[in-house]
């Protein structure tokens with residue numbers, strides 16, 4: 213397995229997680245280096261989302277450790293909230309706050325969590341919205357936006373916190389095909405600027421072009437981790453070969 | 463006898479009406495504040511808070527309001543001088559405590575109607591639990607909560623009549639005075655019904671309006 217250079221930003225050590233009798237994560241060991249883009253792929257139900265959510269503790273782990281920037285995430289409370297502020301999360305279903313304008317979505321975190329002055333937060337928020345290509349939608353309500361626009365707003369909301377790390381859980385899976393590339397383009401731009409990213413996706417083109425490494429999950433385990441070229445051209449494990457065969461012919 | 467039973471006693475009705483309005487306002491304010499806090503407890507990540515909220519709701523919901531009123535009025539003073547209040551205060555507090563349980567359940571069901579993704583997105587930003595609830599979840603829950611909350615408040619208004627049990631001045635208590643005075647229960651009670659309607663009808667209209675406004679605000 214390749215080790216990323218320098219001290220890793222994210223470390224998972226022997227992480228196990230069950231939902232009742234269902235053992236969803238089995239002895240997960242994983243490191244994500246600073247500035248690295250790790251793409252997570254695998255069949256449905258293999259535990260990709262759960263692993264992603266364990267990294268910012270939207271799910272608790274049963275055993276093992278999750279460290280972000282050398283710090284173990286506390287179980288609950290204010291300290292956990294503080295560490296979460298440094299981790300951006302983008303969901304499949306966007307989850308923009310439905311009762312707020314797009315700009316208010318983007319400024320809520322900086323104002324309430326970081327204590328940024330309102331005027332400054334709004335100015336920076338508008339700049340971020342312009343950067344993801346929806347500067348003209350700042351005053352719209354989320355329901356008035358297309359899926360692609362909503363997801364770009366959600367990315368801007370996460371970026372507004374100036375996170376060290378961005379987690380993406382199938383950010384384009386709920387989008388109509390014509391909107392997928394505009395979201396992937398924003399993510400590619402982020403990757404080029406050196407953002408550390410963990411991206412769960414079925415977009416193999418993105419995995420090849422923007423990913424530094426690909427982690428393949430199956431049945432709650434990380435079966436294989438490799439650079440995209442190696443993974444897509446010569447997967448080591450039979451299960452990865454089988455999976456790639458299915459999605460590439462389909 | 464007849465309509466004069468009402469017209470001759472207008473001042474008595476007005477006095478009772480003022481009592482009922484005051485009890486309703488105080489009871490509703492207390493029930494809304496306490497009920498919302500209880501709902502927050504019931505969805506909090508802390509198990510003991512959740513259990514406390516549940517215990518409160520189940521106890522109060524299953525205790526008849528008249529029992530609660532009498533227990534407070536005659537039981538509390540035994541606990542010492544701090545609890546030596548007016549009968550009016552016992553009545554108002556009992557009404558607030560009792561209806562807080564129902565407010566809690568209405569608010570909790572509203573919280574349940576907001577998709578979990580909203581709370582998760584808010585937590586991911588680093589907002590602590592209280593702000594997740596106050597800034598993101600409750601404002602959206604408000605929409606679905608208005609109709610059941612309206613029902614609770616209208617029920618509360620009518621339930622204030624139990625304070626007549628401990629001789630607090632309200633519409634019901636004063637109606638009893640008028641009945642004793644005029645021996646005309648039918649018209650006396652009709653007058654009392656009008657007085658209650660004067661209070662509950664505008665409340666119903668207001669709830670309907672709020673409901674419409676919240677439906678558009680999206």
Ligand SMILES: Nc1ncnc2c1ncn2[C@@H]1O[C@H](COP(=O)(O)OP(=O)(O)OP(=O)(O)O)[C@@H](O)[C@H]1O
Nearest residue numbers: 231234236254255256257258259260261262263382
């Ligand atoms: N909150 C939960 N309660 C119970 N079971 C859950 C919960 N969340 C996930 N699971 C189960 O855990 C397993 C892994 O789920 P997870 O969402 O992590 O898979 P995934 O790899 O992201 O799948 P997909 O590609 O469909 O999103 C699945 O069997 C799922 O049904």
Ligand SMILES: [Mg+2]
Nearest residue numbers: 260261262382
């Ligand atoms: Mg998933």
